[in-house]
Structures are given as structure tokens and as C-alpha cells.
Amino acid sequence: MSLIAADIMTTVVKTARPDDTVANVAKLLADNDISAVPVCDDQGRLLGMLSEGDLLRPVGRESTARRAWWLNLLAEGTDLAPSFLESISTENQLARNLMVTPAITASADTSVPELADMLVRHHVKRLPIMRDGKLVGIVSRADLVRALARTPAAMAEAI
Numbered sequence: 001m002s003l004i005a006a007d008i009m010t011t012v013v014k015t016a017r018p019d020d021t022v023a024n025v026a027k028l029l030a031d032n033d034i035s036a037v038p039v040c041d042d043q044g045r046l047l048g049m050l051s052e053g054d055l056l057r058p059v060g061r062e063s064t065a066r067r068a069w070w071l072n073l074l075a076e077g078t079d080l081a082p083s084f085l086e087s088i089s090t091e092n093q094l095a096r097n098l099m100v101t102p103a104i105t106a107s108a109d110t111s112v113p114e115l116a117d118m119l120v121r122h123h124v125k126r127l128p129i130m131r132d133g134k135l136v137g138i139v140s141r142a143d144l145v146r147a148l149a150r151t152p153a154a155m156a157e158a159i
Contacts, residue, residue: 002111002112003111003112003147003151004108004109004110004111004112005106005107005108005109005110005111005112005115005127005129005137005139006108006109006129006137007112007147008112008139008143008144008146008147009108009129009136009137009138009139009143010137010138010139010140010143011136011137013037013038013128013135013137013138014028014032014034014037015037015038015039015040015135016028016037016038016039016040016050016095017039017040017041017042017095018039018041018047018094018095018096018099019094019095019096020039020094020095021093021094021095022055022093022094022095022098025037025050025055025095026055029052029055035051035052035125036049036050036051036052036054036125036126037049037050038050038103038128038135038138039095039096039099040135044134044135045133046103046105046128046130046135047096047099047101047103048096048099048100048101048102048103049099049100049103049104049124049126049128050095050098050099050100051100051125054098054099054100055098057098103128104118104122104124104127105127105128105129105130106118106127106128106129106130106139107129107130107131108129108130108131108136108137110129112144112147115127115139115144116144119141119144125140125141126138126139126140126141127139127140
């Protein structure tokens, strides 16, 4: 028996919405001990993926220095409006502005070797699993490792 995504995926998937703030997404990740979430619209359509690394990007030194340079250029020696500064603060960044699109996805019937190949080829740590255009699960590297530990014979057959 060959293992497929449906056999190993996590089916209860936490998701973010495009208008969620960095703070809300960070809390979602921390509260659920996960490192990324699919971003979905009101109809449940997958829009992108948002990871811890994506959340950290705007607060890194390089981004901070670049933002300071642009702000100095915009201000041209005058004070910028507090409301403008508040609107561009890191805390007010939205999921839609930081998510990676398009998300690399797989179908529920994708084989385990294909999933492993996709994770490696695309340099991602998890794949949203889609069926009929709907998000039905997610497969992470950890799911593949657990499957290997749980069913070495099935994994050997798949390879």
C-alpha cells in the first residue's frame, strides 16, 4: 500500500485571514505551537502562506534601515504625521502584505515520495493539501518523518 497525503496530513488546519495583523498571526502561531499558516479569504480559498520567517522579515536590521532611509527621504526635514507613522509600523502590517504567493500546494492523492520531492525542490517546510479547490489539510516535513517512523515498510515500498 502506497502512502499518500491523505494518509499523513493534519486535517485540522489553523488559518489566518488576509487582514490579520502581524501580532494576531504571531499569537496564532505561538498559541498553537506551529511555524506557519495558510492565509485564506472569507470563502476559504487559499491565498498564500505566512511563516515565522515572513513575520520576522520586517523587523530585521536590513528592513529597518531601508524603512528609515525611505522615511527620511519622504520627510525631507519635516516631521511625518503620527497617523502615517502608526500606519506603517510593524505591528500594523497585515498578513496580505507578508504572505508568500502563490502557495505551493499538493492534492490529497499526492504520493509521499512526490510530497518529499516538492518540499525539497521548492524549499518549503509544509504543503497545503487541496481537494476540489478547498484546503483539506497540511503536510509538513514532520508529518513525513512521523510516517517514516510509524510505517517503515510502507515508506520503503513507496520509495
